[in-house]
Amino acid sequence: MRIAALVLRILRQFIRDKRTMALMLAAPLLILTLVDLVFNGENYVPNIGLVSIPTTIEDKMLKEGAHIQKYGSEKDAVNDLEQQNLDGYLLFQPGRSGKLVLEGSDPAINGVVMKWSQDALKPLQPSNIKQKLKIAYFHGKEELRQFDYFGPVLLGFFAFFFVFLVAGISFLRERTTGTLGRLMASPLRRWEIVAGYVIGFGIFTMLQAVIIALYAIYVLDMAMYGAFGYVLLITLLLSLSALTLGILLSAFAQNEFQMMQFIPIVIVPQLFFSGLFNLETISEWLRWIGLATPLYYGAEALRDVMVRGNGWDEIYGDILILAGFSALFISLNIIALKKYRKA
Amino acid sequence: MEEVIVSIRGAEKTYGKQIVLKDISLDIKRGEIFGLLGPSGAGKTTLVKLLVGLDTPTSGETYLFGQRMPCLKLAGRIGYMAQSDALYTELSSRENLEFFASLYGLKGGQRRRRIEEVAELVGLSSSMDKIVAQFSGGMKRRLSLAAALLHEPELLILDEPTVGIDPVLRQQIWSAFYQLQQQGTSLIVTTHVMDEAEKCSRLALLRDGSMIAAGTPEELKRETASNTMEEAFLYYGGARP
Ligand SMILES: Nc1ncnc2c1ncn2[C@@H]1O[C@H](COP(=O)(O)OP(=O)(O)O)[C@@H](O)[C@H]1O
Ligand SMILES: [Mg+2]
Numbered sequence: 320m321r322i323a324a325l326v327l328r329i330l331r332q333f334i335r336d337k338r339t340m341a342l343m344l345a346a347p348l349l350i351l352t353l354v355d356l357v358f359n360g361e362n363y364v365p366n367i368g369l370v371s372i373p374t375t376i377e378d379k380m381l382k383e384g385a386h387i388q389k390y391g392s393e394k395d396a397v398n399d400l401e402q403q404n405l406d407g408y409l410l411f412q413p414g415r416s417g418k419l420v421l422e423g424s425d426p427a428i429n430g431v432v433m434k435w436s437q438d439a440l441k442p443l444q445p446s447n448i449k450q451k452l453k454i455a456y457f458h459g460k461e462e463l464r465q466f467d468y469f470g471p472v473l474l475g476f477f478a479f480f481f482v483f484l485v486a487g488i489s490f491l492r493e494r495t496t497g498t499l500g501r502l503m504a505s506p507l508r509r510w511e512i513v514a515g516y517v518i519g520f521g522i523f524t525m526l527q528a529v530i531i532a533l534y535a536i537y538v539l540d541m542a543m544y545g546a547f548g549y550v551l552l553i554t555l556l557l558s559l560s561a562l563t564l565g566i567l568l569s570a571f572a573q574n575e576f577q578m579m580q581f582i583p584i585v586i587v588p589q590l591f592f593s594g595l596f597n598l599e600t601i602s603e604w605l606r607w608i609g610l611a612t613p614l615y616y617g618a619e620a621l622r623d624v625m626v627r628g629n630g631w632d633e634i635y636g637d638i639l640i641l642a643g644f645s646a647l648f649i650s651l652n653i654i655a656l657k658k659y660r661k662a
Numbered sequence: 663m664e665e666v667i668v669s670i671r672g673a674e675k676t677y678g679k680q681i682v683l684k685d686i687s688l689d690i691k692r693g694e695i696f697g698l699l700g701p702s703g704a705g706k707t708t709l710v711k712l713l714v715g716l717d718t719p720t721s722g723e724t725y726l727f728g729q730r731m732p733c734l735k736l737a738g739r740i741g742y743m744a745q746s747d748a749l750y751t752e753l754s755s756r757e758n759l760e761f762f763a764s765l766y767g768l769k770g771g772q773r774r775r776r777i778e779e780v781a782e783l784v785g786l787s788s789s790m791d792k793i794v795a796q797f798s799g800g801m802k803r804r805l806s807l808a809a810a811l812l813h814e815p816e817l818l819i820l821d822e823p824t825v826g827i828d829p830v831l832r833q834q835i836w837s838a839f840y841q842l843q844q845q846g847t848s849l850i851v852t853t854h855v856m857d858e859a860e861k862c863s864r865l866a867l868l869r870d871g872s873m874i875a876a877g878t879p880e881e882l883k884r885e886t887a888s889n890t891m892e893e894a895f896l897y898y899g900g901a902r903p
Pocket of ligand 1 (some may be wrong): 677680699701702703705706707708709882902
């Protein structure tokens with residue numbers, strides 16, 4: 320089958336080009352790790368106060384190596400919190416759900432305290448920890464752990480960025496080396512070329528998505544309250560839109576360097592509008608840009624699944640739009656190839 | 663009565679304001695080795711692209727096997743070798759040939775057999791597992807040619823097939839052309855080398871997008887009282903009385 324031949328060829332090229340493969344697989348992991356280190360301060364061991372807490376939790380925290388301080392009454396704990404001797408305290412009152420009060424001024428530390436507390440509570444309440452544990456802030460206002468909040472955006476961004484670039488450059492090469500003309504002179508149909516690229520890169524992208532997502536969730540401990548399958552589905556659809564957009568835009572580049580020029584024009588703006596920064600603060604008349612970018616929907620859906628633990632009902636709209644982007648780009652590609660062969 | 667398999671009717675091609683092909687009309691018969699001779703920039707590649715269906719004339723028509731081009735159905739009957747080596751340089755020559763063979767529906771044992779045959783024909787049998795990036799220009803040229811021959815097309819359209827190939831190999835490749843011709847294959851070959859023109863059954867002389875003459879090498883020389891193709895070319899170009 321012709322498409323199978325195309326897929327095999329693309330995979331073979333990938334395997335030969337070890338550097339590009341490494342770029343697509345290892346670079347996202349490296350950058351995610353750096354971001355995680357910068358924003359999470361994983362190494363920071365928080366000072367946590369415990370007010371009338373079951374000993375099981377205390378034992379768990381001690382075992383994990385937390386600096387803990389026990390208090391008889393909440394007042395003492397509040398006092399220490401004010402003195403900044405504590406980063407937060409946990410409070411359990413009979414008949415009511417647990418409460419976590421955070422010092423609140425440093426989001427990175429907030430995150431660490433929350434993580435420690437939640438980890439300690441996990442064995443007690445395997446599900447719905449978020450709902451059970453009431454979180455209050457002594458200073459500042461409620462804020463998610465930073466990395467948890469924009470981690471999903473970065474996950475989507477890397478899937479998008481590297482696939483866009485590598486697929487775009489591959490197709491550009493196909494055009495500039497004349498192999499595209501060679502394909503066009505063969506019985507291969509235009510849609511078969513696009514299908515071959517989608518499947519060939521799709522297989523590779525799938526691998527990339529699995530590795531990045533597993534790494535982010537299990538190694539970097541990115542928040543993950545939803546289903547892993549959804550994360551993969553969203554990442555894959557996002558990559559598909561990146562792949563098809565990359566191929567489409569490669570028609571407007573004469574060489575690899577011009578392909579790079581799309582990064583500040585096409586890629587970076589998406590990042591700005593995808594929720595990495597609060598959209599409310601962006602002028603009304605600029606906000607529509609986000610609505611026109613695949614990353615906006617991908618990031619939103621990923622955050623829905625990973626941070627909010629939502630399921631299909633909340634994400635299917637975003638998924639449909641992502642699929643719509645890909646369908647649009649695929650059709651445009653098939654039409655654009657007419658330039659090289661009219662029939 | 664010889665069958666006409668390629669027919670170009672008043673083909674014109676313009677890129678913006680530049681006229682690249684001017685009113686070309688030409689018939690090519692089955693079993694011919696037809697040469698398109700002209701200096702660089704004459705419009706040979708453009709004409710070849712019209713024939714293969716990679717481009718369409720601004721006006722006029724081209725017909726292959728009686729069908730108006732471009733026509734996807736005919737792609738399997740044509741073997742095309744572009745002027746630039748359209749190869750995947752990360753892959754080995756075998757992998758390149760496997761890929762192109764599959765595009766034309768060759769599989770299994772037949773594909774393997776054809777790959778061996780064409781590799782033999784272009785003298786690359788010993789370099790089949792070498793990565794194309796390590797090839798010399800001449801080797802790439804020969805691999806491109808091999809790729810065009812894989813599916814045993816009725817008509818071969820070759821754009822400067824022997825550029826960068828040394829005289830001994832060039833001789834070999836021309837004997838391969840004659841061998842193919844004997845088997846009933848028709849060939850269209852572009853060249854800017856005069857002595858290659860002599861080897862064609864018939865040829866057309868192109869200059870600045872115009873066809874300045876067409877005929878067998880003997881006819882062209884006789885008509886212009888020339889001893890060589892070069893002299894004939896100069897005569898038609900108006901540079902020689
Ligand atoms: N895509 C194109 N756009 C503009 N001009 C072109 C294009 N392709 C070819 N030309 C021009 O057409 C003329 C003939 O080119 P070409 O057919 O490649 O000649 P040849 O193959 O005989 O050397 C040249 O002057 C070239 O600059
Ligand atoms: Mg040329």
